[in-house]
Amino acid sequence: MSPFTGTRHLVRLILRRDRVVLPIWILLLAVLPASYASAYAELYQTADERAAYLANTASNPSIVALLGPVFGDSIGALTVQRAGMLVLVAALASLLTVVRHTRTEEEAGRRELLGATVLGRYAGLTAALLVTYAANVLLGLLIAGGLVAAGLPGAGSLIFGAGLALTGVAFATVGGLAAQLTESAGGARGIGLGVLGLAFVLRLAGDAGGSGGAGGKAEWLSWVSPLGWAPRVRAFAGERWWVLLLPVLFAAVVALVAYPISVRRDLGAGVLPPRLGPATAGPRLAGPFGLAWRLHRGQLLGWTLGFGLLGLVLGGAADAAADAVQGNQQVADILARLGGTATLAEAYLGSSLSLTALAAAGYGIQAALRARAEETAGRAEPLLATAVSRSRWLAAHLLFALLGPVVVLAVAGLATGLSYGLSVGDVGGELLRLLGVGLAQVPAVWVLAGLAALLVGWLPRFSSAAWAVLAGCLLLGQIGAVLKLSQWALDVSPFTHTPQVLGDNWTVTPLVALTVITAALLALALRTFQTRDIPTQ
Amino acid sequence: METPIEVSGLVKTFGRTRALDGLDLTVRAGEVHGFLGPNGAGKSTAIRALLGLLRTDAGDVRLLGGDPWRDAVALHRRLAYVPGDVTLWPNLSGGEVIDLLGRMRGGLDPARRAELLDSFELDPRKKGRAYSKGNRQKVGLVAALASDVELLILDEPTSGLDPLMEEVFQHWVRRARADGRTVLLSSHILAEVEALCDRVTIIRNGRDVETGTLSELRHLRRTSIEAEVTGSVDGLGQLGGVHDLRVDGQRVRFDVEDAALDAALRRLTEIGVRSLTSQPPTLEELFLRHYQAEQVRS
Numbered sequence: 001m002s003p004f005t006g007t008r009h010l011v012r013l014i015l016r017r018d019r020v021v022l023p024i025w026i027l028l029l030a031v032l033p034a035s036y037a038s039a040y041a042e043l044y045q046t047a048d049e050r051a052a053y054l055a056n057t058a059s060n061p062s063i064v065a066l067l068g069p070v071f072g073d074s075i076g077a078l079t080v081q082r083a084g085m086l087v088l089v090a091a092l093a094s095l096l097t098v099v100r101h102t103r104t105e106e107e108a109g110r111r112e113l114l115g116a117t118v119l120g121r122y123a124g125l126t127a128a129l130l131v132t133y134a135a136n137v138l139l140g141l142l143i144a145g146g147l148v149a150a151g152l153p154g155a156g157s158l159i160f161g162a163g164l165a166l167t168g169v170a171f172a173t174v175g176g177l178a179a180q181l182t183e184s185a186g187g188a189r190g191i192g193l194g195v196l197g198l199a200f201v202l203r204l205a206g207d208a209g210g211s212g213g214a215g216g217k218a219e220w221l222s223w224v225s226p227l228g229w230a231p232r233v234r235a236f237a238g239e240r241w242w243v244l245l246l247p248v249l250f251a252a253v254v255a256l257v258a259y260p261i262s263v264r265r266d267l268g269a270g271v272l273p274p275r276l277g278p279a280t281a282g283p284r285l286a287g288p289f290g291l292a293w294r295l296h297r298g299q300l301l302g303w304t305l306g307f308g309l310l311g312l313v314l315g316g317a318a319d320a321a322a323d324a325v326q327g328n329q330q331v332a333d334i335l336a337r338l339g340g341t342a343t344l345a346e347a348y349l350g351s352s353l354s355l356t357a358l359a360a361a362g363y364g365i366q367a368a369l370r371a372r373a374e375e376t377a378g379r380a381e382p383l384l385a386t387a388v389s390r391s392r393w394l395a396a397h398l399l400f401a402l403l404g405p406v407v408v409l410a411v412a413g414l415a416t417g418l419s420y421g422l423s424v425g426d427v428g429g430e431l432l433r434l435l436g437v438g439l440a441q442v443p444a445v446w447v448l449a450g451l452a453a454l455l456v457g458w459l460p461r462f463s464s465a466a467w468a469v470l471a472g473c474l475l476l477g478q479i480g481a482v483l484k485l486s487q488w489a490l491d492v493s494p495f496t497h498t499p500q501v502l503g504d505n506w507t508v509t510p511l512v513a514l515t516v517i518t519a520a521l522l523a524l525a526l527r528t529f530q531t532r533d534i535p536t537q
Numbered sequence: 538m539e540t541p542i543e544v545s546g547l548v549k550t551f552g553r554t555r556a557l558d559g560l561d562l563t564v565r566a567g568e569v570h571g572f573l574g575p576n577g578a579g580k581s582t583a584i585r586a587l588l589g590l591l592r593t594d595a596g597d598v599r600l601l602g603g604d605p606w607r608d609a610v611a612l613h614r615r616l617a618y619v620p621g622d623v624t625l626w627p628n629l630s631g632g633e634v635i636d637l638l639g640r641m642r643g644g645l646d647p648a649r650r651a652e653l654l655d656s657f658e659l660d661p662r663k664k665g666r667a668y669s670k671g672n673r674q675k676v677g678l679v680a681a682l683a684s685d686v687e688l689l690i691l692d693e694p695t696s697g698l699d700p701l702m703e704e705v706f707q708h709w710v711r712r713a714r715a716d717g718r719t720v721l722l723s724s725h726i727l728a729e730v731e732a733l734c735d736r737v738t739i740i741r742n743g744r745d746v747e748t749g750t751l752s753e754l755r756h757l758r759r760t761s762i763e764a765e766v767t768g769s770v771d772g773l774g775q776l777g778g779v780h781d782l783r784v785d786g787q788r789v790r791f792d793v794e795d796a797a798l799d800a801a802l803r804r805l806t807e808i809g810v811r812s813l814t815s816q817p818p819t820l821e822e823l824f825l826r827h828y829q830a831e832q833v834r835s
Contacts, residue, residue, distance in 0.1 A: 107666065184627065184666050276662040277630025285633055286640040294629065378624040382677070385588045385618040385690075386641035389610045534590045537551075 003263075006119035010127030014101050018131070025093045026139050029086055033160070034146030037079040041151070050078065065208035066313055068231040069222075076152045076236025080160055087164050087230045088200060090139065091171035094132050095192045098175030101128035104185040106268055121263050125176050129255070132172040140165025156236035159244070163230035166247035170226045171196060173251040177258035183270040196227075203228040226250055288388055292396035295374075296367060300404050303363050307356065307408040311415025314352045315434070318345045318416075319423045345424075346502045349416060350437060356412050357441035357495060358474055360405040364449030365466045368401035372456045372463045375535050384534055391526045394457070398522065401449040406442050413438020433502065440501045443514035444494040448473070450521030457529035460536045539602040541566055541688050541719045542587060547596035549582055549743075556582040558743035559596070564721050564736075569714050571734030572723040573824065579743040580723040581621065584692050587721075588618060601688060614643045617681035621693035621723075623673040625665030631676045632661030638680040650683040656705050670697035682709050689713060689720045695729060707732055727824060739824065747823070754823055759792035761816040762801065767809030776800055787811075 015022070044050045054073040057063060058081055064070065067084035071077050102125055105111045111124060144161035148154055171192070178191040206222030222228030226247060233243045261271055284290045322345035371394055374380045383393060417434030421427035452466035459465075473493040480490045490496045494514055499506035542564035549557040557579050564570040574580050585591045586598060589605035589612070598605055603612050625634055639645030654661055659675045668676065674697050681689055695706050710720055710733050724730050730737060737754060739747040747754060759780060770789050774782045778797025783790045793801045805813070 184664075186627065186666075274664065274667050277628075277633060277664050279630065279632040279661040281633040281636035281640075285629075285637050288641075291626075291637060295626065298628075378620065378622060379626065381585070381590060382618065382620055382623070382638065383641065384590060384609075385613055385616075386638060387610050387614040387643055388641050531592065533592055534585075 003120040003122040004126055006114075006123040007126045007130070010114070010119070010123055011130055014127055014131045018097070018101075022097070022131075022135055026135055026142070029090055029093075030139055030142035030146060032086055033079060033083045033143050034150045036082045037075055037147055037150040037152055040075050040078050040082070044075075044078075047073070050075070053078070060317075061208060063317060065204050066317070068203070068228075069207055071234050071237035074236050076147070076156045076160075079147070079152070080156075080231065080235045083160075083164075084231060087167050087227060088196070090136065090164055090168040091196055091199075091227065092193075094136060094168040094172035095175035095178075095196060096189065097132045097135070098128045098172045099179050099185055099188045099192060101131070102176065103179035103182070103188040106179075107183070107185050109268075112267060122259060125179075125258065125262050129172060129176050132175075133169050136165040136168035136172065139168065153236060155239055159233045159239045159241065160230075160235035162244055163233040163235065163247075166244055166251075167226060167230045170247040170251045170254070173254040173258065177254050177261075180258055180261040180265065181271045183268065183274045187270070187272075199225040199227040288383065288393045288396035289399070291383075292400060295370065296397075296400040296404065299363075299367070300400065300407065303360075303404065303408045304411050307360070307412040308415045310356060311412040311417075311438075312419045314349065314356075314412075315416035315419030315421070315430075316423060318349050318352075318420050322348060345420070349420065349434065350500050350502050353412065353416065353434070353437050353441060354477070354495060354498060356438075357409065357445055357498065358470065358477070360409050360412075360441065361445045361448040361470055361473070361495075363408060364401045364405045364445050365452040365470060367404050368398060368449050368452035368456060369463055369466065370400075371397035371453075372460055375460070378535070380534060390530055390534070394453075394526060394529050398449075398453050398525070401453060402446060402518075405445045405449065406439070409438040409441050409445070410435060411438075436501050440511065441495075441498055443511045443518065444498045446518040447494040447514050447521070450518040450525070453525035454521045454528070457525035457527070457532070460532070539566070540564070540599070541601055542570075542721060543597070543599040544583070544587070545597045547583065547586060547598060548594045549579075549586055549591060550594050556743055557586065557593075557596075560740065560743060561745050561748070562738050563748075564719060566719055567714065567717055568735040569710060569720040569722060569733050571730035571737040572721055572740065573725065573727070573730055573737055574723075574740035575725060578740045580740060581692055582743075583740070584618075584690055584721075584723060587690065588613070615686055616688040616690060617642060617684045617686045618690045619674070619677040619681045619692065619694045621696055623677035625668060625673055625676060627664065627666035629665050630662050631659060631665070631668060631672070634665065634676055635661065635680040635683070638677075639684050642684045642686065644685065645680070645683040646685055650679065653679040653683050653709070656708070657702060671699065671702065674698060675702070678706065678709075682713065687718055689718060691720065692723045693725065694722070695724070695726065703729065759794055760798060761790070761792050762805075762813070763788070763790045763815075764805055764813045765789075765811040766805065767811055770808060773801070773804055773808075776804060 040050075044053050050073040054070065058070040058073075058078060063081075067081050068087075070081040105124070114124075140161035142161075143164060144154075144157040147157035147160065174195050175188070175192045178188040178195070179185075181191055182188050202221045202225035206219050206225065206228060208218075222232070229243055229246045232240070234240050265271060285294060322343070371380075374397070380393065384390060413435040414431060416438070417431035418427060420434065421430030424430065448466065448470055451469060452463065455463040455466055473495055476485070476490055476493040477495050480493075494517075497510040497514060499508075499510060540563060542562060544560055544562040547557050547560040547562075548555070560579065560583055562572070562583065572580055572583070582591065586593050587600055587605055589600075589607075589609035592606065601612050601615055605612055625631070629637070635650065636645070639650070653659075657675045657679060659672060659679060663672075665673075674694060678691075678694055681691070689710075695703055698706060707729070710722070713720055720733075722730065722733060731751065734751070736750050737748065738745050765787050766789060767787070770782075770784050773779060773789065773791070776797060777800075778794035779801055780792045780794075781790075791801075
């Protein structure tokens, strides 16, 4: 039996299990670059406008640090920079996909089931890698095709797609290695994300010193980072095809490390020893709230850090963004319509923070649905068979669904205020003002968290419908105004009612109304949860 | 002293399925009560209804003198429950889960906790994700057995335990009974029920089909006789109450109803006996008889 026997079957199994998720992330990432290209083509029609944009915005050190270098003022070059984050997203998706089909399967014991059938030793890892590699190749081709269709040159389109796809391949392989190291999928994801984070920080540090396409003193850091290679193929600006070899070599080396480990270790075991925990519980782990803290704290920390970073970047870029669109009436119109306030920077900050509100709602929904996840995993039943009432158990999870978003939005507001304040020279004032903007988003976020809670209590089988509601709000908020939908339709989304507190004329009434709605949703959630079967299958 | 568990005419439906169809179950104070049935018979559903986790459609459920749906919190303080498939939080250690569950029930005995960990050979420092199935069950069992409660509700608690640990488990259940606690032990492991239980209820298709002490259940059942005889076995088959007679030279095997046992033995001694073994019906046979009857019917 060859060590690869059975790979084909596993590939088919993975494709079948991922038949929804895989197409979604491929398509989502595939359409964005072309849409950036057409947006740039429309916004900056003359060479002068593009040159001004390049000089004022695209070359701004904080933009370069965040998105990567920009090589020239062609539509293609600008698009490539704008799509810089997508490289990171493709790498992330690839990494998670491989871990999910290797270590997660092993941890759940499903690999054992398959391992007992005719399956080569390399089959599991190979199948996961093959599927993810293929997904990246397809993604790269779709991106290239989309850019060509948007009117960009073929060579640049192809090399950009290839650079992104091969970065995905590189990090898929990193995921394959991480999955060999730890016993838990969570640990493997942690290692993979650590490598990805390190690569991002290296690229950020390497690019930070430079402006535009000219590297800074520490540009070698970007050459060390696997995330630094995709921008350095110089798509649409004198393509350097040899750079594509770097991610291929990197992936090959990582695979050469991963494969021998995958054979030498036992099924279910990792290379790194599992960490032991305490033999007795600390005094705080004594009830549903202590437990909820243990279950939610990691996520709360992660979201808080993420929102803090995001806030710093948003605040730092606000002035540059305002400068960039200073002369452009069309952009000013759009932003004014979205923000409806006095200065452009404020409009930019307001609309950016309202976008983070959607992300915070995602966190709130996730935290509320954790209660349902606990139930379906069979971990609610033993607790509810102790002297803990159903409402206290549910309330412990909902506490994080409500207070978690408050914390992360406050941090986002403060971080935005800090970096914006630094750039305009008024830290104290901006800190408070933007904290206010962050907190003003909370009631709308609560409505969605409350809705998720109600679904958990009342229609547990359909609790993931909360995500669909969030997606609906996202669509209404993003394209509703552009499509000139009626106000009635826009009003369906709670986010429509969040006032622009950086402007002058706003009232607290909508915030109170949203909070009252949330309270009603929560009361209903607790009430319906009292009277249903546990577990509800 | 009140009767810890009294269920009568309990009905629970899930959509069109009738998971419980008029179940009666009485568990007396201080006894270990076996709750026996094949997979899907409704054991876990009955237990969840007892715990007030499921809303019942008809019938009466009394738990420790209260209504488990209405008085859940107060009643749960007095009992401990181990599900058939203990799932743990991946990032909590076994010791943390034991303490958490114990505290949520209102405290556990630290000395007994240590003794239990020792006899079940469980390392409490491992994280939930690192435990095998058997060790996860041990975490649930230690948490329940270390709690100071009147009633233990154990739903197939030993699935995944090896025979050595099965012995340990039986020791602790006997100790719980000696301490005056009541145990409801759902199981499909007959040896375990035979070894531990004072009384047994057999459930099939959501309904109790048999209940009583083991000897009561064996009553009116057949005893298996195997004998080596010296003479001819003529006439044995004509006796009333003798079934499944098999003759192989000088060896005879047959099952006999308790009422006919005396006559059958007399006949055997008339023929002349060289050796004789008699076996009471095992629970297994009782169980299979019910189970096969059901299959024949369907």
